[in-house]
Amino acid sequence: MKNRKLLLENVHIPGIETYDVYRKNGGYRSVEKAIKSLTPDEVVEEVKKSGLRGRGGAGFPTGMKWSFLAKPEGIPRYLVCNADESEPGTFKDRYLMEKIPHLLVEGMITASYALGANTSYIYIRGEFMYILHILEKAIAEAYDNGFLGKNILGKGYDLDLFVVPGGGAYICGEETALLESLEGKRGNPRIKPPFPAVKGLWGAPTVVNNVETIAAVVPIVNDGGEAYAAIGIGKSTGTKLISACGNLVKPGVYEIDLGLSIEEFIYGDDYCQGIANNKRLKACVPGGSSVPILPHYLVTKTANGDDRLMSYESLAEGAFASGSMLGSGGFIVFDEDQCIVRNTWNFTRFYAHESCGQCSPCREGTGWMEKVLYRLETGNGNLRDIDLLAEINKKIEGNTICPLGDAAAWPVAAAIRHFRDEFEWHVSHKEEAIKRNYGLSKEPMLA
Amino acid sequence: MKVTIDDIEVEVEAGTSILNAARKIGGEVVPPAMCYYSKLPGTGGKCRTCLVEVAAGSTADPRPMPKLVASCSTPVMDGMIVKNKTSQRVHEGRSAVVEFLLINHPLDCPVCDQAGECNLQDLGYEHGSVKTRYEEERRTFDPIDIGDKIKLHMNRCILCYRCVEVANQLTEKRVHGVMHRGEHAEISTYIEHAIDNEFSGNMIDVCPVGALTDRTFRFKSRVWFLKPMEAECDCTKCAGKVVLWMFGKEIYRVTGRKDQYGEIETIDNKTAWICNECRYDKKDLAKWKVIGPRVIDRHSVISQGKYETSINSPIKKIN
Amino acid sequence: MPNMKRENNIAQTAAEFNGFSKETIAKFNEIKNHFPVGKEKSAIIRMLHLAQTEVGWLSTEAMDAVATFLNIQTIEVYEVATFYTMFHVNPVGKHVFEVCRTGPCMLVGSDQIIDYISEKLNIKVGETTADGEFTLKTVECLGACGYAPVLQCKYKFHENLTKDKVDELIEAYRSGIIEN
Ligand SMILES: Cc1cc2nc3c(=O)[nH]c(=O)nc-3n(C[C@H](O)[C@H](O)[C@H](O)COP(=O)(O)O)c2cc1C
Ligand code: SF4
Ligand code: SF4
Ligand code: SF4
Ligand code: FES
Ligand code: FES
Numbered sequence: 001m002k003n004r005k006l007l008l009e010n011v012h013i014p015g016i017e018t019y020d021v022y023r024k025n026g027g028y029r030s031v032e033k034a035i036k037s038l039t040p041d042e043v044v045e046e047v048k049k050s051g052l053r054g055r056g057g058a059g060f061p062t063g064m065k066w067s068f069l070a071k072p073e074g075i076p077r078y079l080v081c082n083a084d085e086s087e088p089g090t091f092k093d094r095y096l097m098e099k100i101p102h103l104l105v106e107g108m109i110t111a112s113y114a115l116g117a118n119t120s121y122i123y124i125r126g127e128f129m130y131i132l133h134i135l136e137k138a139i140a141e142a143y144d145n146g147f148l149g150k151n152i153l154g155k156g157y158d159l160d161l162f163v164v165p166g167g168g169a170y171i172c173g174e175e176t177a178l179l180e181s182l183e184g185k186r187g188n189p190r191i192k193p194p195f196p197a198v199k200g201l202w203g204a205p206t207v208v209n210n211v212e213t214i215a216a217v218v219p220i221v222n223d224g225g226e227a228y229a230a231i232g233i234g235k236s237t238g239t240k241l242i243s244a245c246g247n248l249v250k251p252g253v254y255e256i257d258l259g260l261s262i263e264e265f266i267y268g269d270d271y272c273q274g275i276a277n278n279k280r281l282k283a284c285v286p287g288g289s290s291v292p293i294l295p296h297y298l299v300t301k302t303a304n305g306d307d308r309l310m311s312y313e314s315l316a317e318g319a320f321a322s323g324s325m326l327g328s329g330g331f332i333v334f335d336e337d338q339c340i341v342r343n344t345w346n347f348t349r350f351y352a353h354e355s356c357g358q359c360s361p362c363r364e365g366t367g368w369m370e371k372v373l374y375r376l377e378t379g380n381g382n383l384r385d386i387d388l389l390a391e392i393n394k395k396i397e398g399n400t401i402c403p404l405g406d407a408a409a410w411p412v413a414a415a416i417r418h419f420r421d422e423f424e425w426h427v428s429h430k431e432e433a434i435k436r437n438y439g440l441s442k443e444p445m446l447a
Numbered sequence: 448m449k450v451t452i453d454d455i456e457v458e459v460e461a462g463t464s465i466l467n468a469a470r471k472i473g474g475e476v477v478p479p480a481m482c483y484y485s486k487l488p489g490t491g492g493k494c495r496t497c498l499v500e501v502a503a504g505s506t507a508d509p510r511p512m513p514k515l516v517a518s519c520s521t522p523v524m525d526g527m528i529v530k531n532k533t534s535q536r537v538h539e540g541r542s543a544v545v546e547f548l549l550i551n552h553p554l555d556c557p558v559c560d561q562a563g564e565c566n567l568q569d570l571g572y573e574h575g576s577v578k579t580r581y582e583e584e585r586r587t588f589d590p591i592d593i594g595d596k597i598k599l600h601m602n603r604c605i606l607c608y609r610c611v612e613v614a615n616q617l618t619e620k621r622v623h624g625v626m627h628r629g630e631h632a633e634i635s636t637y638i639e640h641a642i643d644n645e646f647s648g649n650m651i652d653v654c655p656v657g658a659l660t661d662r663t664f665r666f667k668s669r670v671w672f673l674k675p676m677e678a679e680c681d682c683t684k685c686a687g688k689v690v691l692w693m694f695g696k697e698i699y700r701v702t703g704r705k706d707q708y709g710e711i712e713t714i715d716n717k718t719a720w721i722c723n724e725c726r727y728d729k730k731d732l733a734k735w736k737v738i739g740p741r742v743i744d745r746h747s748v749i750s751q752g753k754y755e756t757s758i759n760s761p762i763k764k765i766n
Numbered sequence: 767m768p769n770m771k772r773e774n775n776i777a778q779t780a781a782e783f784n785g786f787s788k789e790t791i792a793k794f795n796e797i798k799n800h801f802p803v804g805k806e807k808s809a810i811i812r813m814l815h816l817a818q819t820e821v822g823w824l825s826t827e828a829m830d831a832v833a834t835f836l837n838i839q840t841i842e843v844y845e846v847a848t849f850y851t852m853f854h855v856n857p858v859g860k861h862v863f864e865v866c867r868t869g870p871c872m873l874v875g876s877d878q879i880i881d882y883i884s885e886k887l888n889i890k891v892g893e894t895t896a897d898g899e900f901t902l903k904t905v906e907c908l909g910a911c912g913y914a915p916v917l918q919c920k921y922k923f924h925e926n927l928t929k930d931k932v933d934e935l936i937e938a939y940r941s942g943i944i945e946n
Contacts, residue, residue, distance in 0.1 A: 169628070186625070186628070191491070191492035191517070191520045193521075193522070352629060353629060354629070355629040355630070356628050356629065356632075357606065357625075357627075357628045357629045357630065357631070357632035358493050358606070359492075359493050359495050360493075360495055360544055360548050360605065360606075361495060361543065361544060361547050363547075363606070363629060363630055363632065364547035364548070364550055366630075367629070367630040368547075368550060368581065368583065371583040372583075388580055391580075395546065395547065396543075398513075398514040398515065398540075399495055399498060399514075399540050399543060399544060400495070401492060401493070401495075
């Protein structure tokens with residue numbers, strides 16, 4: 001069962017980025033199956049059965065999200081693919097789109113059919129302009145072969161698909177900011193309600209899904225929702241792309257069965273092959289920069305001593321006290337020589353830099369935390385600053401328009417929770433803190 | 448729909464926001480609003496000062512909402528139970544918001560045109576901790592003239608976007624807006640550009656702080672030394688219903704008439720925005736018919752005892 | 767391939783007057799057709815990318831031309847252009863090195879790479895070399911964290927950077943081996 005691949009199986013076939021090779025290897029079967037033999041609702045039903053959860057970060061059940069889409073008469077509906085991929089540590093969508101662009105195009109057609117959308121968009125971060133061109137080429141081929149345009153497969157279904165670039169803004173990954181940006185505006189998240197399922201792109205009902213979510217629709221429709229649901233563990237069904245980075249022997253994008261043990265993922269020969277340069281593991285941020293950091297003794301085991309698995313549930317086990325989240329699958333590994341204070345400052349600077357600036361707690365609070373952390377990191381902090389950070393955190397959390405405020409607050413709270421000794425050391429050993437790193441935290445090492 | 452706010456029940460139409468339901472009750476239960484402006488559709492949701500706690504979502508789904516919500520942009524549901532003054536969480540959340548609004552705010556009140564009629568000053572007084580723990584350098588911008596009539600003190604701006612909506616909704620051409628993002632976001636014309644449009648002066652009236660000020664008035668006096676008089680004139684461009692801010696027989700400033708929420712009043716079913724001619728060019732008393740003293744319904748720490756307030760004069764009914 | 771037809775695409779001459787090439791204008795017209803009638807403003811970000819590619823940066827004139835093209839107010843273009851970090855609203859060098867500085871890159875040495883480029887080009891972050899060839903900027907996560915450290919120059923990614931690779935890159939750009 002190991003190394004089963006649903007999305008990346010054919011990635012290494014030469015020429016797979018072209019229509020001909022992709023098609024020869026079973027491409028566009030899901031479109032044929034859906035359009036020729038299933039009603040849109042039946043496609044939605046398969047996705048529900050599959051247990052697929054959104055791969056963009058929040059893990060919301062995709063089938064349920066689709067069934068919430070409002071369907072008023074006479075108003076178009078839109079499917080928008082979120083290819084903004086900007087969460088630090090996450091680079092899986094890029095890999096998929098670059099290597100096997102037709103998989104996303106195919107997923108978009110099948111999903112659009114299920115939702116009754118006749119125009120769909122892929123919103124891609126502007127930095128990925130070269131991938132935009134790859135996708136446009138794939139789309140043109142799909143038009144040429146009758147999978148896009150009018151009367152697809154002669155069954156009367158019409159679909160146009162376009163790719164739209166962003167201009168450099170992490171916040172445009174948030175779905176309503178994405179829609180604003182897609183409408184040609186500043187990427188300010190919208191005030192909800194109304195939600196996109198009711199009022200989305202240009203005020204019309206809209207579904208926004210991550211690249212990987214949409215790609216997963218292809219094997220789900222091909223093999224049936226039940227087959228997909230049989231993979232994985234509990235409510236974490238199917239496979240997941242994990243982008244691994246940081247101090248690893250073999251960073252990169254891996255497709256895993258959900259439920260794989262983290263021990264195996266970090267150290268296994270088929271995966272990351274351990275920590276680079278023969279160093280020891282210090283910490284791990286398992287799901288993109290927004291999720292809580294785990295100290296080494298909570299990475300491969302939970303606080304109860306159970307094996308920690310790559311699943312929504314296992315990674316969250318222990319909640320804020322000793323758990324984290326699967327998030328977007330951006331798996332960031334820190335070796336023993338990394339400085340947690342510096343990294344926390346770095347991440348906070350990221351959020352301050354990416355805040356849209358609309359609401360006061362995030363606009364002012366992220367900048368404030370960044371300044372305090374910078375002081376601590378550069379040997380100018382004091383002990384009260386550590387409590388101050390926790391306090392600012394609480395003032396931001398839950399009081400903002402969109403989750404970016406929380407995403408900025410949580411990593412700081414988790415870093416202080418697990419690495420307080422290291423923060424305090426930065427205060428007590430100012431000179432030293434500038435010259436060297438603290439090393440591993442004091443808690444017991446597990447093998 | 449029935450909503451309960453701080454134990455007071457009120458009946459409102461579907462689609463009404465919690466804030467407007469609270470305004471229907473009036474008094475203490477009304478959350479403060481710095482960015483929402485009922486006369487400018489599309490405003491609200493940004494400043495977060497109007498946060499309230501929803502203790503029960505509706506009769507159908509009585510679960511509480513996990514987070515505080517912006518009352519200005521959350522519609523009521525039948526049977527919703529809301530806590531404002533009666534919630535400790537709201538008090539804490541609002542204090543946090545006020546602190547955030549103040550950390551980069553200059554301590555300009557003594558020299559600020561808005562002092563005495565400033566929503567932020569009021570809020571700071573009610574919710575702000577006496578001393579902020581912000582030790583960093585404050586963000587600063589130089590004040591700039593946008594046209595010959597309006598001065599922008601970006602340091603004081605809270606990015607409520609109200610002035611942007613005035614330009615969008617009352618003028619033909621918007622030449623100012625929000626540039627950059629995050630803490631660097633600022634109101635600007637980007638290139639030197641005069642704001643010049645018959646109704647552009649209303650931006651000054653909607654600004655909840657002293658960020659946009661009337662250059663024809665600037666620094667001539669402190670607001671609380673002036674006597675506000677209701678006046679009107681025959682104007683071809685606007686309704687001509689204004690407040691004259693007088694010192695002796697001299698008109699120091701002309702503004703629109705604001706209600707207890709700091710919003711321009713509705714007169715004859717229309718928002719009584721005033722035109723730039725009335726605002727800037729009619730500083731001669733002969734041009735006005737003075738009606739009488741204007742009641743200022745304010746609870747500002749500075750305004751108390753300085754103006755005739757609704758506390759010591761009969762409440763003026765605003766339709 | 768797009769099948770949404772639209773009248774009144776601005777004549778090429780009008781925008782040529784503002785300085786864009788025929789190719790860019792043709793592209794503008796094509797992109798506008800990706801959106802329903804009345805929703806053409808959606809084309810703005812891609813148009814700004816094209817404008818920047820042609821002019822080298824987003825001068826006020828270039829942005830004003832985009833506004834004319836979309837029939838929107840200039841302020842709307844300025845608001846958008848200043849929001850997104852890929853747009854250079856101030857003049858930049860011929861080659862802009864945008865080096866990622868975010869956590870995952872930092873873990874494997876992006877700070878050192880940034881310092882090295884800075885030393886090598888003798889400019890600080892945010893500055894342009896005296897000959898106008900290079901500008902050094904730092905950016906946030908480029909979505910290439912597994913191949914860090916990373917820099918981007920005009921949509922091209924350069925990954926797994928080392929000091930030697932940086933030397934090669936600078937040489938290659940200077941001599942025109944890598945084209946923009
Ligand atoms: C600040 C922020 C950034 C986000 N960035 C991304 C992103 O880059 N890609 C993505 O797919 N989802 C991102 N999301 C999640 C989206 O809002 C949305 O939940 C997702 O696209 C839904 O798709 P899914 O259900 O398929 O996961 C982000 C959310 C927030 C709050
Ligand atoms: S939380 Fe931050 S990013 Fe989200 S709307 Fe508020 S200011 Fe913008
Ligand atoms: S805007 Fe208000 S709080 Fe700020 S300086 Fe002026 S009066 Fe004081
Ligand atoms: S200048 Fe005044 S009205 Fe305009 S956004 Fe700032 S605070 Fe609001
Ligand atoms: S008044 Fe509601 S958020 Fe500003
Ligand atoms: S952190 Fe540098 S590319 Fe992601």
